[in-house]
Amino acid sequence: MKYIEKLRNSGLRPTKQRLQICEVLFDRDKTFHFTINELEQKIKKQINNKISLATVYNTVHAFEKKGYLKQIPINSNQTYFDTNVxxxxxxxxxxxxxxxxxxxxxxxxxxxxxxxxxxxxxxxxxxxxxxx
Amino acid sequence: MKYIEKLRNSGLRPTKQRLQICEVLFDRDKTFHFTINELEQKIKKQINNKISLATVYNTVHAFEKKGYLKQIPINSNQTYFDTNVxxxxxxxxxxxxxxxxxxxxxxxxxxxxxxxxxxxxxxxxxxxxxxx
DNA sequence: ATTCTAGTTTATAATGATTCTAAAAAAGTG
DNA sequence: CACTTTTTTAGAATCATTATAAACTAGAAT
Incomplete structure (x- = not known):
């Protein structure tokens, strides 16, 4: 898996959940704008493994902290993230x-x-x- | 009161609560950036009359709709408003x-x-x- | 490989901002 | 004043996000 090293180098253990979320987030051609809710939906469809909502939040925040995602400043009740950093x-x-x-x-x-x-x-x- | 006409012209009844909120918001020299929560605190200090939180929300949204306030796009759990429109x-x-x-x-x-x-x-x- | 430890996941509860509700109060009109 | 519409209000409901604490797992040490 191509994300294992990337995660390790960032000090994040390459768990099954993180690798699956990486696929959903980064295996794409175009920039992905999403809310946590939308990401959860995509994960559900794309992956044969339930990932807890808490883990999705944890992972997105961890990735943001490491600079793999960024928040988009916008007034919405939900927080938007962007894979284009x-x-x-x-x-x-x-x-x-x-x-x-x-x-x-x-x-x-x-x-x-x-x-x-x-x-x-x-x-x-x-x-x-x-x-x- | 100088805000009575302004409110009437916008189709908003000049109620006591709205006029008091106008004072807090607009009787100032500088632009005011605030969250609903901060506004509520200022109202409490400045006014001898309890205004319900629901009314503060209603009023701020009404004023925003009429163009007297605007939201500031920023990522925060609370919504920021600005008196500089x-x-x-x-x-x-x-x-x-x-x-x-x-x-x-x-x-x-x-x-x-x-x-x-x-x-x-x-x-x-x-x-x-x-x-x- | 087995054991150990720190990091991770998870379901669920808690929090906190915002919106909804429905009844009481106030404003405007005739 | 009588009537209609708008507004206020307390409290309940909602919904995104965060906290909790127990179970689990990765990586390291033995």
């Missing part, structure tokens, strides 16, 4: 409640002119809300 | 968990080059995360 932006379709990737080339350069003493910029994220 | 952006200090306004003049123009058929852009919001 590079700097990039999003459309959010308010009607369908769906996220759409904006590649970096889809957004002109962003200039932050204000500085805060003693702080440095970690990330710049743009959320473009869409309506009909 | 003009197009503007935020710093988010990861360490202190504090929001800081970025005036429009603090951010260069943002060009969204991608279009989605049948959808139009409602808002463009930038979140700049800060670290030490």
């Amino acid at each position: 590079t700097d990039h932006h999003h459309f959010y379709d308010l009607k369908d409640e769906k996220l759409i990737d904006l590649e970096n080339s889809d957004v002109g350069p962003i200039n932050i002119l204000k500085k805060i003493d003693g702080k440095k910029i970690k990330s710049v994220e743009v959320l473009v809300k869409l309506e009909d | 003009t197009d503007h952006h935020h710093f988010y200090d990861l360490k202190d968990e504090k929001l800081i306004d970025l005036e429009n003049s603090d951010v260069g123009p943002i060009n969204i080059l991608k279009k989605i058929d049948g959808k139009k852009i409602k808002s463009v919001e930038v979140l700049v995360k800060l670290e030490d």
Whole structure:
């Protein structure tokens, strides 16, 4: 399994559950935007093994901490995660409640002119809300 | 009271509770970033009248719908609101968990080059995360 | 391989923000 | 005042997320 080493190198034991969640999350062509709930559904369909909801939460948070996932800042009652951890932006379709990737080339350069003493910029994220 | 007409014009009855919440929200010099919980605390301190939590929620949502408040897209278990409804952006200090306004003049123009058929852009919001 | 230990999984309970409910109160209208 | 509609309210219900504590497992040591 290709994820065993990746997990070990991060200090995470490559358990059956983590490896299966890796498959669901990372064996794909395109970026995956998801809520924990949606991920749970996908796991149910794709895997012949029940994974506890608590484990899904634990794993997603562990992966986020290690930098394999990131949260998408958006106002929703559920937390959204993204398998694309590079700097990039999003459309959010308010009607369908769906996220759409904006590649970096889809957004002109962003200039932050204000500085805060003693702080440095970690990330710049743009959320473009869409309506009909 | 200066808020009576404003409320009436929006189709909201100027009740005692709404007027008091208006005072807490809008009788200030600077932009106010808050969660419902923080707002409730401020109301308790500032007003000699108990306002039910349900009313605070109702009122904040009513004001948001009328465009007097807006939500700030950020990942937090609590929803953040902003009394500054003009197009503007935020710093988010990861360490202190504090929001800081970025005036429009603090951010260069943002060009969204991608279009989605049948959808139009409602808002463009930038979140700049800060670290030490 | 067997034993040991720390890390992991799990079902379930607990928490906490938000929404719902339905009855009482207040606002606006004639 | 009488009437209708909107608003407020306390408390219940909901729903995402986190905590708990017991059972399990991976990796290391013996």
